[in-house]
Amino acid sequence: MTQHSRDLSRRRLLFGGAAVGAGVLLAGCTSNEEQPTEAQTKAAGAPGGNSEPGKRVTIGFSAPAADHGWIAAITNNAKAQAGTYSDVEFKTVEAGADAAAQRAALSTLISQKPDVIVLLPHDGKELNAFGLEAMNAGIPVVNLDRAFPDARAYRLQIKGDNYGMGVAAATYMIAQFKAKNLTNPVIGEIAGIDSLELTQERSKGFADTLTAAGFRIANRRAAEFTADSGQREAAQLLQALPKMDALWNHDDDQGIGVLAAINQANRKEFFMVGGAGSKKAMEDIQADNTPLKATVTYSPSMASSAISLARLIGQGRGMSDLVELQVPKEIILASETITKENASNYLKLGF
C-alpha cells in the first residue's frame, strides 16, 4: 500500500488560532499552530506499567513537511508524546519536499546514532532501501502509516485502515437502513482524489460491504479533499439524486463543502457519514443539527502511539498488557465509528 498523497487527505480545521490582519494588506501574520490537546498523548506516570522510566532512549523522527492539518497533527503528536517521557530524547529532521530530500535528511539522522527511528515516509516504496539500511545498521525502524514493501525494512509498522473506513461507513448505514426498514435505499458517495490508492481502498471497502448486504451505490462523485471541490461535487450529486437516503463522504475536511452544498440545496431527507474524524465533524455530529450523523476515523493519534512503542523497542521492553516480551511487529488501527452517543469520547482525538 503506497500512499504518497495521503497528505492531501487530512486537513485540520481552523478553530481559534491567529490570523492575518484584515483590510490592510501588509498586516503581519502569525501562525495558527495549535498545541496538541492533552488527550492525544497518553500521560506517563502510572506505576508498574510501560510508562515507568527506563533506559534513556534517543528517538529520531522524520515526517514530510506539513502541507495540511493531518500531517501537522502527526508531527505535533509525536513531539508532544516524546515530551511526556523523561527518558526520551527526541530528534527530528525535516523531511523536505520529496523522497530524495527525505533520504538525505535521514542519512544525517543515522549519523547521530539514534536508538530508534520513527518515520512517516513520503513514499514507502521509495524509502524501503533506507529502512533496510537502518535495520542492518542495528537501528530499529518504526514505519508510520506508509508501509515498506519489504518486511525486513521495519521493526514495527503502525498504520490506519482505509478499507476498514469504507467497511465501517457501510456498516453504520446498513444498521440505519434496517432500523428504518429501508429495503431499496438510494446511496450516494463523495470520494476523495480518485487516482490515489487510499481512495480506491476506501471505496472498495464501502462497495464490498454494501453489496454483501444487498445494497448498491446509486451515484458516486470524486472530489479533491478540499472543501470547494466537495461543494462542487456534492451539488452535482444532489442534482443527480433528487431523493437520497444516505451519503458517505470520504473526508471531513471536504465535508465542510459537502454540508454547505446540502444546505444550499435545502435538502435534509437523508443522513450523511463522514470520514477521518475532524474536530469540526465531531462537533457537528454532537450538535445533531446537520445531516452529518456519524464519521469513521483515521486518526493522527497513531503518531503518539508510534513514539510510545519506539521507546519500548529502544528499551527492549514489551507492552505491559501483553504477554509477549517485545512489541509486536504490526499494528493496524481500527476505523472507529463516531456517533452522537460517543462523540464526547472522541472529541479530544479530533484534529
Add this chain to the structure above:
Amino acid sequence: MSDVPSTPTAERAAQLPAQSPPVDPAETAAASGQTAAAGRLSWWRGDGGEGARRNLALIGVLLVLIVIGAVTRSDLYSNPDWVWDNVLSILKLASVVGVVTVGMTFVIIGGGIDLSVGAIVALAGVWCTTVATQSYGAGGMIFSALTVGLAVGLVNGLLISYGRLVPFIATLAMLVAARGLAAEISDKQTQVSDNSFINGLASNNLLGIPLLVYILAAVVAAGWVLLNRTTFGRRTVAVGGNPEAARLAGINVKRHTVLLYALSGLCCGIAAIMLTAQANSAQAAMANLYELDAIAAAIIGGTLLSGGRGTIIGSLLGVVIFATITNLFAINGLSTEAQNMVKGGIIVAAVLVQQVKFRSVTQFLGRNRLTTT
C-alpha cells in the same frame, strides 16, 4: 513583431469601422506588423460577424449537450421543477470560474497569459477568512479579498511590464508563491467562514435566481462593456494584436499591461468571495487548476491564445459548456475520468474547427487583402 511605422495608429484602426474581412491575426502576424494591425481591425468588426457566428456554434454545442442529458435521463427531465433547478445548478457551477475567465479573457486578448488565477483565488480566499479578517464582518472580508486580488494582479503586471519577465514565467512564479503564502497564512488548515452574509451569497436567491448568478451576470456585463465600448477595450485588442504598433500609436503598452493583470487579479478577488461563500470555507488548495479551466473556456470561446482577438460572451459560453458537461456526467453517474477525457476532446475539437474555418476564409479571400484603411 516587426516595427512598421507606416501602419495607421493601432488605436484608431481599432476604432474605425472595419472594412477588411475577418482574419486570424496569429496567422498573419508573422507576415508584417501591418497585417497584424488589420487583424485587430477585423476582430473589431468580427465581434458582430465572425464572433457572433462562433458563439452561435457554441450555443449549438450547448443545446446538443442538453438534449443528450434529456434523452439519457428522461426521468429527471420530465419534471419541469427539476429542469429549472438543474439550469440554476449549472449556472452556479459556472459562476466562479466564469468570473475568473472574464479577467483571463482580457489578459489573453492583451497578448498575455495568467497562470496564477487559481492561486490568487486561494490566497484571497484564505486572507479573507482568517479569524482576524472575519472579525471585521462581511465588509472587511470582501474588501480584503478584492484588495489582495488586485494587489497580486498588480505585482504580476509590474513584473511582466517593467521587470520584463515573460508572462508565462511571472505568473507561474506567482502561482507557486501565492499558494505558498496562502498555506503559510492558513497553516494548511481549512478556514471555516462563520459569516452569514458571505455564506448567504451562495444559498440565497433573489426572485428565484441565486445571488451568485447575478454576480456572474454583473461581471460579464461589465467585462463586455469594458471590452467593446471603451477605449480601454480597444487598447487591449491593439496591445494584444501588435504591441509594437500599439506603442508607436501612442498607447502606453506597459501601463496597459499592468492594468490587464490587475483586472484579472480583481476578478480573482471577486471569485474568491464567491467560492468561499459556496464552500463556507477557504484553504490554500482551493480553486485547484482554475487557471486551466479559465484558459480552456476562453479558448473554446474563440479567444486567440496569441492575443488580439476574443469575446466575453464566447468565454462565458465556454465556461457554461464545461459546467454542462460536468452536470451531464454527474446526472448519469459516469466517472470523472471519462468526463475529463471528453473535456479534453472538446478543447481540441473547438480549436481545430476554428483553424479550419479561418484557413478556408483566408484562402478564399486571398493573402494580400490586408492593405485596408
